[in-house]
Amino acid sequence: MKALLKRVTTIAALLVTGAGTATAADGPAWRDCYDGLSCTEIEVPADWDDPARATVTVPLLRIPARDRKLGTLLVNPGGPAQSIPLFAVPGYRDQFTGLAARFDVVVFDPRGLDVTCPAPVPAPLPGPLTRSAYDAYTAANAEFAADCTTAAGAVRGHLGADQVARDMDAIRARLGERRLNYFGSSYGTVYGQAYAARFGSRVGRMYLDSVLDHTRPDPAAWARAGAVTAERNLARMARWCAAEAGCALHGRDVIAVWDGLMATPDAPAIVAWAAARIGSDTSWPALTAGLASAAAGDTAPATPRPSPPDARLARTAFCADFPSPDGFRAAKGVEDELRAAAPRLGWAVHPWRVSGQCAGLPRIGVNPPAALPPVPRILVANGDDDPLTPAEHGRRVAGQLGGRYLPSAGGHALYLRGNACVRGHVHRWLENAEWPAAGARC
Incomplete structure (x- = not known):
């Protein structure tokens, strides 16, 4: 008592x-x-x-x-x-x-972000999206959430x-x-x-x-401004390189080099690598050097390094606050809209992988935009x-x-x-x- x-x-x-x-x-x-x-x-x-x-x-x-x-x-x-x-x-x-x-x-x-789950979250979906990759990711995300139920404890569903x-x-x-x-x-x-x-x-x-x-609840409308900004940064980097003698692509058409690389089998890896760097002007020397190496046949500098395993609930917290496209068709529609707005690079630079990021996670305790x-x-x-x-x-x-x-x-x-x-x-x-x-x- x-x-x-x-x-x-x-x-x-x-x-x-x-x-x-x-x-x-x-x-x-x-x-x-x-x-x-x-x-x-x-x-x-x-x-x-x-x-x-x-x-x-x-x-x-x-x-x-x-x-x-x-x-x-x-x-x-x-x-x-x-x-x-x-x-x-x-x-x-x-x-x-x-x-x-x-x-x-x-x-x-914030609450719950010290929780360590039994297994890491699945790797983010690469673009362009495919149905098989989306379905596999959805299943892996659901398994991650189920396996972390005990570790999350009372904070489960209350991260928003x-x-x-x-x-x-x-x-x-x-x-x-x-x-x-x-x-x-x-x-x-x-x-x-x-x-x-x-x-x-x-x-x-x-x-x-x-x-x-x-x-803003619409994922495509929410992500479009960032995609356009990243595309503009690619053009800014090209102008910087034209004026900077120390740029590894100085004297070449940076946009033409980029477009050529996008026609190769290494395009998805190069896009992912460049997308993570285009937002910082200080990254441009290394970014252009990597693109120069890739154009010469050596893609090692532009190959993303494996990330350390992430077994925390940060992505789950994000998904409590921001809606994700519901199903593969909707996710592909978001990607297509961003490609139309920013076709070279910007479509891939939306935070936390808007397309499919939250697929498979239980939609409990959500806090949608308003x-x-x-x-x-x-x-x-x-x-x-x-x-x-x-x-x-x-x-x-x-x-x-x-x-x-x-x-x-x-x-x-x-x-x-x-x-x-x-x-x-x-x-x-x-x-x-x-x-x-x-x-x-x-």
């Missing part, structure tokens, strides 16, 4: 405060970690729609404010993945130094961003903050959108960097040349939120990769509520 009473009291605290098992006044019990930082976990319901059934833990890491603390800034650097273990890597924390000037920076790892947003509000309450100040990069912007949709009145100041649009309400206390920036989170995604989300969009040259994760102009605007916004001036651009 005492155990039951304690359980009921705990659940009541979760419902009333949105926090963990202790009160906000108590705060979490921090412990030393990663050479001068602090770590802890909070306990939250595994399913916020049925909070009495089970709980899960959400890991937190704190970087203390250096001077005249303004409050707490919750951060998710993206993925979806664990980021807290990366603070063991020398230099990783340096990306957050500017944010910690006036805020306690609290990084959180709407559940994570409620975890974020629990963190806010547990830290004793009246409003949530938030920095989300890449997939962290999906969590930011979910929080704004559910808890808009509790948003303090928010910055979303490299937004992945969670408002329009966003006005929450104007949000600054958004996307890189013009980023095919993974294209600028159109950021403009669309900022427009629905009624916040401010900061256009910027460059690629993915503008702030974390050191864009000084973006960083300046972000600091002025988060610390002083100072918007970028109308017409500002980085």
Whole structure:
């Protein structure tokens, strides 16, 4: 009876405060970690729609404010993945130094992403799609999900961003903050959108960097902007090579070389290899060198290396938030639409393999895209040349939120990769509520 009473009291605290098992006044019990930082976990319901059934833990890491603390800034650097273990890597924390000037920076790892399944997820589908490959992938994906049922435990079916947003509000309450100040990069912007949709009145100041649009349910429409951006980057690389004497294809028609390679049996491997690199200008020297080697008959530099086995639930979390084409015919239709829009390379550069990515996974606990309400206390920036989170995604989300969009040259994760102009605007916004001036651009 005492155990039951304690359980009921705990659940009541979760419902009333949105926090963990202790009160906000108590705060979490921090412990030393990663050479001068602090770590802890909070306990939250595994399913916020049925909070009495089970709980899960959400890991937190704190970087203390250096001077005249303004409050707490919750951060998710993206993925979806664990980021807290990366603070063991020398230099990783340096990306957050500017944010910690006036805020306690609290990084959180989303629920369930520490789960290790018994077997790795199946390899992503290569393009062009075939029915046999699609059917085999669907079966393998279903087997992966079934085999991971026990390991996933209470978090199974509860990985979507709407559940994570409620975890974020629990963190806010547990830290004793009246409003949530938030920095989300890449997939962290999906969590930011979910929080704004559910808890808009509790948003303090928010910055979303490299937004992945969670408002558009049509997979082809969602992926088209990234495909077009990647195709544009291929043309930009060709112009760079024409002007750069050190380019391995200098003096040759890069597009003609590409088209010639696309007529060879090695085309699928070359496309996959190039698609992973075309979004970063710094990759162009190696990319053009690989294409030059392939044109000379040596495809080894352009052959993708085997990836380490991935037995985590990141792909499953993505599939909880973003719809996948239903069946081979629909998946092939998405690929065909992207080929029409970006026929050389862009069709293959849609994040997480939109075509078939989620086939075979059980559609439970999903959090489909939906329009966003006005929450104007949000600054958004996307890189013009980023095919993974294209600028159109950021403009669309900022427009629905009624916040401010900061256009910027460059690629993915503008702030974390050191864009000084973006960083300046972000600091002025988060610390002083100072918007970028109308017409500002980085």
